[in-house]
Amino acid sequence: MFTNPFLELSGLISPLAMQIYVIAMVILVAGGTILDTLHKKSAEYFFRNAEKAKKAATRTVSGGEKVAIAVSTIAVDVLTSGEFCNQRRRLAHLLTMYGFILFVVSTAVLIFGYAASPSPALWPLLWHLGALMVCVGGYWFWFVIRVDVAAEGNPWYRVVRADLFILALLATTTFALLWSVFSATFFFVLFIAAATVLFGTVLWSKFAHMFFKPAAAFNKRMTIADGSIENLPEIPELTDPAVHERYPDIPEYLGKNPPNMGLGIKREAPSHY
Secondary structure (H helix, E strand, O other): OOHHHHHOOOOOOHHHHHHHHHHHHHHHHHHHHHHHHHHHHHHHHHHHHHHHHHHHOOOOHHHHHHHHHHHHHHHHHOOOOOOOOOOHHHHHHHHHHHHHHHHHHHHHHHHHHOOOOOOHHOOOOOEEEHHHHHHHHHHHHHHHHHHHHOOOOOEEEEEOOHHHHHHHHHHHHHHHHHHHHOOOOOHHHHHHHHHHHHHHOOOOOOOOOOHHHHHHHHHHHHHHEEEEEEEEOOOOOOOOOHHHHOOOOOHHHOOOOOOOOHHHHOOOOOOOO
């Protein structure tokens, strides 16, 4: 846990080669994210939707409110994954997210700062801890609370393209830990292969969602604040005579004073989202 595996690796692979590999992975992520945005037209859709929401807004959001919304978005949606209703799913996501951040940051520090010299014990500890957190959160998600397993009854070994990100991430951290523990070249090769798949397949995986989600969460909060409610139709008061005149099916099938339909889907505790 306190040993820098990259220092031992420097006897076989030069620190410069390690640094070039890391830079190449950063370029792949940046390029893949840009291509993903262009291919799916995510940015175009986002700005077009934002423009529609601005026209549908019922009030103007002040600069102070925008700052408050941004802070709330960061605190709730980004840092604490508040969008998840299922607390187990939320905890698994937080373990995976913060574990990945620790793993990536400590990898960069160890390779660029201590690949050829001893490092403070803190950085190898964070590297191992980050990988372990990803494994705990990721395997918990995969075997216990994955949507198509918990909700649809599909077997855990059913794999679709959407699973590429989590599987590559789990493979990367798992083989990284095995390589560190056993110092085996075999595990190192698998670690590098998995990492290359993880960072090199952004265009086809869900990797880029970590860059888009904060913007989407902020925009959602803004549409609530300005009254445009994401360009969705307003839910009318079902007892309003004007609504009955516009939608005659309501009084015909539900009566002039429709009963409260209750919580609907929210009647049950969320089990997978």
